[in-house]
Amino acid sequence: MPRIVVLTGAGLSAESGLGTFRDVGGLWSQYDLNEVATPEGFARDPVRVHEFYNMRRANCRAAAPNAAHIALAKATEQLGDALMLVTQNVDDLHERAGAQNVIHMHGRLDGALCHHCDHRWPAPLVMQADDPCPACQVAATRPDVVWFGEMPHEMETITSAIAGADMFVAIGTSGTVYPAAGFVDIAQDHGVESVEINLDPTSGRFDRILQGKATETVPAFVRTLLNS
Ligand code: APR
Numbered sequence: 001m002p003r004i005v006v007l008t009g010a011g012l013s014a015e016s017g018l019g020t021f022r023d024v025g026g027l028w029s030q031y032d033l034n035e036v037a038t039p040e041g042f043a044r045d046p047v048r049v050h051e052f053y054n055m056r057r058a059n060c061r062a063a064a065p066n067a068a069h070i071a072l073a074k075a076t077e078q079l080g081d082a083l084m085l086v087t088q089n090v091d092d093l094h095e096r097a098g099a100q101n102v103i104h105m106h107g108r109l110d111g112a113l114c115h116h117c118d119h120r121w122p123a124p125l126v127m128q129a130d131d132p133c134p135a136c137q138v139a140a141t142r143p144d145v146v147w148f149g150e151m152p153h154e155m156e157t158i159t160s161a162i163a164g165a166d167m168f169v170a171i172g173t174s175g176t177v178y179p180a181a182g183f184v185d186i187a188q189d190h191g192v193e194s195v196e197i198n199l200d201p202t203s204g205r206f207d208r209i210l211q212g213k214a215t216e217t218v219p220a221f222v223r224t225l226l227n228s
Contacts, residue, residue, distance in 0.1 A: 002084035003166045009088045011172020015215045016063040016093055022174050038148050046129035053143040054126050057109045060091040068218035069097035075222045076100045084161050088180050090145050105152040111144030120144055163190045171197040172214050
């Protein structure tokens with residue numbers, strides 16, 4: 001059972017040049033999430049949705065992990081099973097920084113899913129709506145990401161780990177999208193210390209707040225963690 005559960009959000013990748021969703025100029029101020037991040041939007045216009053994720057996949061490919069990703073990767077390496085790293089992010093910057101066993105609760109940009117037979121395979125950089133599934137050959141390809149209204153991955157694993165941990169840390173997330181937004185309440189209900197690391201405090205629900213840019217606050221936090 002991990003002693004520490006870390007949840008990361010878009011703010012962790014902000015300094016790598018990948019936009020967040022709800023900050024000024026964020027992704028959801030540029031695109032209507034109902035059109036590009038829901039099953040209904042995909043059913044209406046799969047070409048448009050693939051174009052949106054092809055753009056994000058290309059941006060992700062051009063980005064590099066930052067000091068916060070690197071610090072968390074070192075923490076996973078040194079703490080092993082004592083640390084569970086969960087991300088809401090669909091980029092692969094944690095992995096490219098060397099992090100092990102990252103739980104992508106909202107899926108991954110570098111994954112493809114067939115919505116006809118549920119086959120999964122590594123996504124090409126550019127996906128097209130009429131790409132045939134490698135397994136069933138049906139043109140039913142979608143990005144392997146969790147859309148609004150769909151169930152995030154590994155919820156039972158994550159929530160039971162938080163309930164049994166010593167510490168829950170939320171980094172770079174606005175805490176506005178459930179079920180991830182409710183993780184701090186699970187920590188509070190189970191007497192688990194909760195720490196928020198963010199540019200700006202989001203809610204008064206955390207025991208401690210480390211305010212600042214992730215590339216500064218996260219390496220400092222990991223240093224104290226590894227020295228304690
Ligand atoms: N350092 C630390 N925190 C930062 C930084 C930074 N450099 N830049 C921004 N932040 C913080 C913001 O203050 C905000 O609280 O990151 C957070 C980003 O919030 P959102 O844009 O809402 O991103 P996130 O919380 O990850 O969104 C959750 O919503 O749209 C869905 O599936 C999507 O996974 C996403 C989920």
